Amino acid sequence: MPVLKADFTLCQGYANCVDGAPDVYDIDDDGVVVLLRDRITDEERPRIEEAVRSCPVSALHIEDE
Amino acid sequence: MTGTVVVVGSSIGGVRTAQALRSEGFDGRVVLVGADATAPYDKPPLSKQFLSGDWDEARVGLLASEEADRLGIELRLGVAAGRLDVAARQVILADGTALDYDSVVVATGASARPSPWRPRSGVHVIRTLEDSRRLRTALGSEGPVVVVGGGFIGAEVAGTARALGHEVTVVDPLPTPIGRVVGPEVGRYFSELHHRHGVQTRFGTGVEAVDGEAGNLQVRLTDGSLLDAATVVVGIGAVPNDGWLADSGVPIDNGVLCDQYSRAVDAPDVYAIGDVARWFHPGHREHMRVEHWTNAVEQGACAAHNIAHPEDLRPYRPVEYVWSDQYDWKIQIVGRPTVGTRFEIVGDLAGDKPRAAVLYTDETSRLRGAVTVNWPKALVTSRRAVTDGASFDDTLAKISAVAARPAPADPAARSA
Numbered sequence: 001m002p003v004l005k006a007d008f009t010l011c012q013g014y015a016n017c018v019d020g021a022p023d024v025y026d027i028d029d030d031g032v033v034v035l036l037r038d039r040i041t042d043e044e045r046p047r048i049e050e051a052v053r054s055c056p057v058s059a060l061h062i063e064d065e
Numbered sequence: 066m067t068g069t070v071v072v073v074g075s076s077i078g079g080v081r082t083a084q085a086l087r088s089e090g091f092d093g094r095v096v097l098v099g100a101d102a103t104a105p106y107d108k109p110p111l112s113k114q115f116l117s118g119d120w121d122e123a124r125v126g127l128l129a130s131e132e133a134d135r136l137g138i139e140l141r142l143g144v145a146a147g148r149l150d151v152a153a154r155q156v157i158l159a160d161g162t163a164l165d166y167d168s169v170v171v172a173t174g175a176s177a178r179p180s181p182w183r184p185r186s187g188v189h190v191i192r193t194l195e196d197s198r199r200l201r202t203a204l205g206s207e208g209p210v211v212v213v214g215g216g217f218i219g220a221e222v223a224g225t226a227r228a229l230g231h232e233v234t235v236v237d238p239l240p241t242p243i244g245r246v247v248g249p250e251v252g253r254y255f256s257e258l259h260h261r262h263g264v265q266t267r268f269g270t271g272v273e274a275v276d277g278e279a280g281n282l283q284v285r286l287t288d289g290s291l292l293d294a295a296t297v298v299v300g301i302g303a304v305p306n307d308g309w310l311a312d313s314g315v316p317i318d319n320g321v322l323c324d325q326y327s328r329a330v331d332a333p334d335v336y337a338i339g340d341v342a343r344w345f346h347p348g349h350r351e352h353m354r355v356e357h358w359t360n361a362v363e364q365g366a367c368a369a370h371n372i373a374h375p376e377d378l379r380p381y382r383p384v385e386y387v388w389s390d391q392y393d394w395k396i397q398i399v400g401r402p403t404v405g406t407r408f409e410i411v412g413d414l415a416g417d418k419p420r421a422a423v424l425y426t427d428e429t430s431r432l433r434g435a436v437t438v439n440w441p442k443a444l445v446t447s448r449r450a451v452t453d454g455a456s457f458d459d460t461l462a463k464i465s466a467v468a469a470r471p472a473p474a475d476p477a478a479r480s481a
Contacts, residue, residue, distance in 0.1 A: 013395065014441070015397070015444055027445045054362050056358060056388075
C-alpha cells in the first residue's frame, strides 16, 4: 500500500499540496504541512502524485511498502 | 491510450506534464525536448538560494535521468525545437531531426525581456541557470548593485544581493511597483520592506541610460540623477517563447492561443501550457497568460489528463496563486486582488515580525483575492474561500478568529 511521507524541515508552507489533495494534506498554524493520513489506495494515487509534484521544495513523497 | 506525445520545453511545466502523463495512465511514448543542455532545473531558486550560493546545481534539479528512465520519458536535451508542422504532425528540431507526434505539448515558457540598455558589460537579466551563475559570479565582487524593475524578481534579487553585503538600489518607473499586483495602498508596505532592509528605492523614476562596464557602471535616471553601480540587474518582465511557431499556422497572440482545454485554437493535437499559453479561462470568461510556477504545474497536469483521457476533457479554470520570498517575508497571493474595490488587513504588515492577511472584495461581496505575509494558514483558508466563491465577511471572520489564537511557537522550539 502506498505510504505518504513528508519532510517537515523542508516544508515552506507554499500549500499547493493542500489545494491538490485537501483530504490528505493540511497546513498547521506554524505553516508546516500536516499529513491527515499516511496510507492511500492505488486508486487515489494519481491524484495525490500530482499534489506531491506540486510541492515547490519537493518535501513530499510517496513510498511503496 | 497509446501513441506519441512530444513535450517541447524542459522547465517546470514540460517536466511536470511528462510526469503527469504517466500518472494519468498514458502508456505510449513520451519525448521531452529541451533547448537547454543542462538537466531540467527549477527556476524559483535562481533569484534566491542558488544566486546566494546556498544551493548547488543538484539541489535545483527537477528530473534526474534515473527518474526519467523509470517513467519511460525520453530526454532530448540540448536541441531546441525549430518548427512545428501541424499537418504532418511533426516537431522539427533545430538539428533537422523530425519527431512524429500524436499530441504535442508546447511548454517553451518565456524569456527574460532583454535589457534595452547595453553598455559594454555588467548588465544582467535572470531567467536561466547560466544567468544566475553569471550574476552570482558578478556579485562575488564588491560594489553597489542597481536593480531595474521592482517586481517579484527584482525584489528577490535585491534581497539576495543585500544579504550578500552589497549596497542596493531598486529603480522602477511605477511609484509602487508591487501595486500592480496588490493595489497601491498595500504596495507601499512592500516598498517599506526594502527600506527596512537597507535597500534604497527610486520608484516613480525610469532609467535613461546605462554606461560604462562591469565594475564601473553609471545608471542615468529620467530625473537626471546618476547612480554608480558595479553590477546592474534588469528584471522588467518576460516574453513568451512562441517565435518558433510563427510559420506553423497555430494562432499566436502574445502566447499560443488556446481553448479552455489548453488546446491550440484550430489545432486540437497541439496543447500549450505554462508561460507560453494564452488560454480561455472559463471562469473569468477571458483569455489569460500566467507566468507563475504553480500555473505551469497545474496546467501541465490538466493537459496531461486531457491527452490521456480525450473522452473526459477537463476545462482548465485555476484560481491564481503565486508566492514570492523577499527578505524575511513569505508573500503568498491568491485570486485576483486587483479586481477588489475594498480590502481589510488582518494582523500587522509593519514591524519586525509581521504576520498578516489582506483580503479583497468587490461589489459581489465574495472574497476575490488575498495577500498573506508569513501566514500560510491564512493563505490556505483564503485559497479555499476564493475557490468556493465564499463570502468576504465569512472569510474575514474565519481568519480573524485564527489570528486571535496565540502566536505560533518559535519554529526552533518545535520538536523534530
